[in-house]
Amino acid sequence: MSRPLFVAAWFSPWSERARFALDHHRIDYREEAYVPMLGEPLLRLRTRVFRGPVTVPVLLHDGHVFRDSVEIARYTDRLGKGTPLFPASAEAEVTRYVELATGIMEASRALSVSRMARDERLQFENLPPSVPAPLRPVFARMGTRFMTRKYRLDARDLEQDRATIRRGLERLRTDLRGRDTLLPDFTFADIAVAVSLTMLRPVEHPVLPLGPGMRAAFTEPGLAEEFGDLLTWRDKLYAERRSMQGAAGPAAA
Structure with missing residues (x-):
């Protein structure tokens, strides 16, 4: 194989x-x-x-x-070898949480790219080291415009996106109620939701070594403070469940 x-x-x-x-x-x-x-x-x-x-x-x-x-x-x-992430007995529930997490991420992407468009420092940090220094300003601006056009982010209502995120987070808070996992067993629902929360405030974990610029781009301060309990849940799940095998980074290859 x-x-x-x-x-x-x-x-x-x-x-x-x-x-x-x-x-x-x-x-x-x-x-x-x-x-x-x-x-x-x-x-x-x-x-x-x-x-x-x-x-x-x-x-x-x-x-x-x-x-x-x-x-x-x-x-x-x-x-793979691990426990199933999509158990047949929980297929519908996992799908529902994945859709909820995806909605949060799509709304959060509009906010983060909007922040990047206003701050050249954030754009630079998004570039891989292989881009030559004289070309970095050009590629940084082009990359942000490219993302805006690709996902049609300039047509989005950012306040509506924040409202969408808040509704999703309120639903998650209700469903978790102090539990370690959304369903009786660890599934892809937990992964999808935990990762979506990295767009509220990035997780501090070696697999995602974001610099200060990218952390600022992916942070929504008001919502991060309001839903700090969900971020605490996310951090615990990453600490206990996230393998160190796939450490990401701008030079990953």
Whole structure:
């Protein structure tokens, strides 16, 4: 069996939740860093997606292409050694929490990219070390504009996005009620929700070595303070469940 190739953006929550699943199942994979805009031509060639949006994470393995974090996580259940992340008895519940977490992440992405667009320091930190110093200002601005266009973020209502996040967090607070996991057993629901909370305030864990600029971009101060109990739950889950196998970073390869 060949070694899977995981193409991911190191700072992306979508990539992190797939990486979390790969590491949960102790899968031996190689990670290749994806740089928005610059890496798109090769990604299209690899995935055979020549029109429309193309995104990471992507997992390439034995002639198969998995183009979505949930699809990748489902595949890890078939490939790996850990306890199932999508148990048949809890399929509907896991799906419901994944959808809730995805909604939080999509709304949070609009807020974080908006912050990056206003702060060149944040844009620079988003670039890999391989970009030459004279070109970094140009690529930083181009990258932010690229993300804004790709996800149509300039058309979003940021206050409505904050309201969407708050509703999701209130639902999670009600459902957790002091529990360690959302369902009786640890599942991908916990991974999806814990990762979504990294966009409220980034987790402090070696697998996500964000610098101060990226931490600022992914922090929503008011909501982080209001829902500090959820962040405490997230931090505990990362401390207990997050393997050190897949340490991300701008130079991951």
